[in-house]
Amino acid sequence: MPVPARGRAFPGRPEARILASMRSFRALASALFLSLALGRGAAAPVETIFPGLTVERLSDGVWLVVHSYPWPSNSLLALMRDGRLLMIDTPYTPEAAAALLDWAEARLGRREIAAVTTHFHVDRLGGNAELARRGIP
Numbered sequence: 001m002p003v004p005a006r007g008r009a010f011p012g013r014p015e016a017r018i019l020a021s022m023r024s025f026r027a028l029a030s031a032l033f034l035s036l037a038l039g040r041g042a043a044a045p046v047e048t049i050f051p052g053l054t055v056e057r058l059s060d061g062v063w064l065v066v067h068s069y070p071w072p073s074n075s076l077l078a079l080m081r082d083g084r085l086l087m088i089d090t091p092y093t094p095e096a097a098a099a100l101l102d103w104a105e106a107r108l109g110r111r112e113i114a115a116v117t118t119h120f121h122v123d124r125l126g127g128n129a130e131l132a133r134r135g136i137p
Contacts, residue, residue: 050099053091065100067091073123077104087115087136090127097127101134 044057052069061079066072069092076088077100085104090097101113113136117125 049103050091050096053096053099055100055103065091067093067096067123069093069096071123075100079108084112084114087113087131089118089124090115090131092122092126094127094130094133097130100127101130101136 046054046056048054053065053067055077056064056066058064063077065075065077067075073089073092075090076086078086078088080086085108087100091100104113105111115128115131115136117128
């Protein structure tokens with residue numbers, strides 16, 4: 001059987017749909033980060049929710065999360081139109097991810113959460129163990 005080039009899959013195969021979905025999520029996350037970075041007006045208050053972990057409301061339903069351990073790294077929370085909460089990347093540690101999820105539930109109520117890890121470095125997936133513990137896909 002022929003092997004597809006790296007990052008590509010055969011059309012019609014399940015992995016093709018998965019790769020297309022991953023590209024869509026990455027594009028959505030990038031566009032969201034860029035539009036928020038360029039379109040920011042007055043700064044919103046920054047709330048510390050865990051040692052080294054802050055949350056800043058960027059716009060209605062969108063929050064920037066910064067975990068400064070061991071160096072600053074960003075995550076994003078976005079409230080989707082259907083009421084689900086999308087988490088793009090996690091903080092560095094499961095404990096910080098737990099604090100963020102607890103904060104989100106306290107602020108927004110109990111919601112279905114979907115998570116996207118943009119790439120496989122500790123600054124993006126360090127809190128994934130907490131997502132798994134809570135059954136968040």
